[in-house]
Amino acid sequence: MKLKKLWLLLILLIVAGSAATIPVSAEKQVKELEVEELFEGVDGTTVIKNLQTNQVYVYNKERSQERYTPESTFKIANALIGLQTKAVRDEYDVKRWDGVEREFEDWNRDHTLASGMRHSVIWYYQAMARDIGYENMANYVKQLNYGNQDISGGIDQFWLDSSLKISAQEQVQFIENLVEETLPIDEQHLKTVKRIMINEEFDTYILHGKTGSRLSDYGLGWYVGYIETDKGVWVFATNMAGSGSKAKSITLNILKEINIIKE
Structure with missing residues (x-):
């Protein structure tokens, strides 16, 4: 009986000692943002993460976990896949305008991968998606772990109010992987896409981002990306019932309110 007790005590000591050697990972700090007035009564969410400290800011946590169609924010992933599969050579690869008049004047001309990103030219990225092909697209959307990974809505439509859906939380993770260059894409292509995402460049910060809007009714607007300052890098995703420009x-x-951007 004593022997059994000794063995039990020995086992407990071994387990306790082993547990003590396992580092306890720090939980991510999550701070609820009080920015309801900035959304002006419209339903929406924002997720912002500091990549140096893992500090996360969230407004409307419940909505941040809900999946919505990515609309033109998928151009980020689309560009990565297009470059990786050689559907386009580089950011200067030109596609000729087909002469069809579209709703935005900037779309009615020839475009490159970079200008197509800058002016959110849907027809350019639709043509590139067709060149990528269904098999390649499905494979890379899965490898990128992009939202629900459902491209059944059609090779040139699935991200536009269709089958592909992603949450703000998942967008932030995707952009973090892009910034950290851990996606299964060649380094040069990751750097190219990060470069063509630049929206604003000042002495104190560089803003990389992509808007997205559900053009049929402007019932969904996105803005996703990241901002570089001398104090660090923050990734972000905002979606709302409205336009991408409003998002x-x-x-x-919000970036100004939490002192990431200094006025």
Whole structure:
């Protein structure tokens, strides 16, 4: 009986000692943002993460976990896949305008991968998606772990109010992987896409981002990306019942409110 007790005590000591050697990982700090007034009564969410400290700011946590169609924010992933599969050579690869008049004047001309990102030219990225092909697209959307990974809505439509859906939390993780260059994409292509995402460049910060809007009714707007300052890098994703331009405006105001952007 004593022997059994000794063995039990020995086992407990070994387990306790082993447990003590396992480092306890620090939980991510999550701070609820009080920015309801910036959304002006419209339903929306924002997630912002500091990549140096893992500090996360969230407004409307419940919505941040809900998946929505990415709309033109998928151009980021689309560009990565297009470069990786050689559907386009580089950021200067030109596609000729087909002469069809579209709703935005900037779309009615020839474009490159970079200008197509800058002006959110849907037809350019639709043509590139067709060149990528269904098999390649499905494979890389899965490898990128992009949202629900469902491209069944059609090779040139699945991200536009269709089958592909992603949450703000998942967008932030995707952008973090892009910034950290841990995606299964060649380094040169990661750097190219990060470069063509630049929206604003000042002495104190560089803003990389992409808007997205559901053009049929402007019932969904996105702004996702990251900002580099001398104090660190923050990734972000905002979505709301509105336009992408409004989502961008709200994001910038929040970045100012929490002193990431200094006025």
